[in-house]
Amino acid sequence: MPDPAASTRFGIGTFRTTVDSPEFAGLVVGERVLDLSARFPGAAVRDLLDEWDSVLPVLVELADSTGAWQPLAALDVRAPVAPRQVLQAGANYRTHVIDLAVQHSDIGAERTVEQVRAEAAAMMDRRAAEGTPYFFLGLPTVIGGPYDDVVLPDYSRQHDWELELAAVIGRRAFRIDRDEALDHVAGYTIVNDLTTRDLVFRRDMPEIGTDWFRAKNAPGFLPTGPFLVPSRFVGDPGDLRVTLTLNGDTMQDESTKDMIFDVAALVAAASHTVPLLPGDLVLTGSPAGNGIHHGRLLRDGDVMEGTITGGDSLSLGTQRVRAVAP
Structure with a gap:
């Protein structure tokens, strides 16, 4: 695979020109979008992902190409992909779980916030080492x-x-x-x-x-x-x-x-x-x-x-x- 530092950074997404227009897969570079329909007719982003190993090198080339680029601000941006699962x-996240443990514990003289946090941290250490x-x-x-x-x-x-x-x-x-x-x-x-x-x-x-x-x-x-x-x-x-x-x-x-x-x-x-x-x-x-x-x-x-x-x-x-x- 080419060195990523040597290629133009890009994203891919799903767009439409108006609320009633069909969606299309687009290549995003900065504030511009290239409609990928000409290169991949009828393909949604999930279709591109189905053939990702062969599609990615093409996208790398297109990111530096001239063509019918559109301003991103003129398009309606949809969720980039429709997943099956x-x-x-x-x-x-450690801090998040510790915060939840404190929130759902009875804090008082016999059980302090510090004790609950320490117990939660120890539990996560065990989970990271032994759990799934x-x-x-x-x-x-x-x-x-x-x-x-x-x-x-x-x-x-x-x-x-x-x-x-x-x-x-x-x-x-x-x-x-x-x-x-x-x-x-x-x-x-x-x-x-x-x-x-x-x-x-x-x-x-x-x-x-x-x-x-x-x-x-x-x-x-x-x-x-x-x-x-x-x-x-x-x-x-x-x-x-x-x-x-x-x-x-x-x-x-x-x-x-x-x-x-x-x-x-x-x-x-x-x-x-x-x-x-x-x-x-x-x-x-x-x-x-x-x-x-x-x-x-x-x-x-x-x-x-x-x-x-x-x-x-x-x-x-x-x-x-x-x-x-x-």
Whole structure:
């Protein structure tokens, strides 16, 4: 593969010129978009990922080409890919899990915050050394656009944000080892894995545990994008910065170094149960700073802005989503 430093950095995404026009796959360089329909007729981004090994060199060439480039600002940006499967990793950031442990513990004279934090940290050390990632599934219908409004269902007032890094699969992976897992990742994108907090645990049957189906699968509860940035430009996915602001105030600001299981471990573990297919999303978990931690959950009119950045001015783009009442 060519040296990524010697090629123009780009992303790919899904666009339309108007709300009623058909969607098309586009190559993004800076503030310009090249419609890929001429080179790949009728192909959606998932079709490109189905043939990623042969498509990527073509995209590298097109990134430096002249052609019918369009201004990004003139286009409607959709979620970059329509996945067949969405695998969501839970409890995968140390600070986030420690905060949750404190929040759900009885703190008093006999059990201090410091003790709870130390117990949670020791538990995660054991889990990282001996355990496996914790996954649940999202439905493809949960995908939303990176600039869409998200409707807050009126059956709850406890909707929360969880900005995350998502790995996008570019080569079928089934029962692969960790050391080969990143070879199956085409690139990365941003997701906001929204959660309805009071539906996470079943009150009518506590013994059954968590109910992620109800807590996470409302329509549009996974704003995705704006772009898929190829792995070659991202470098180490374990050294990125995940930041979410709410109405301009920073709520999440954490490094992916805080992950308990890194991207390779997550992809490998998921592949040992199900075949991962091109276009599938493997979510890597939420860093600390959710609304439940801040005591401030989503309200009508709130605007969430999410970015994931890295060294050498790397950016996966900016996601901007407004929460609205039904």
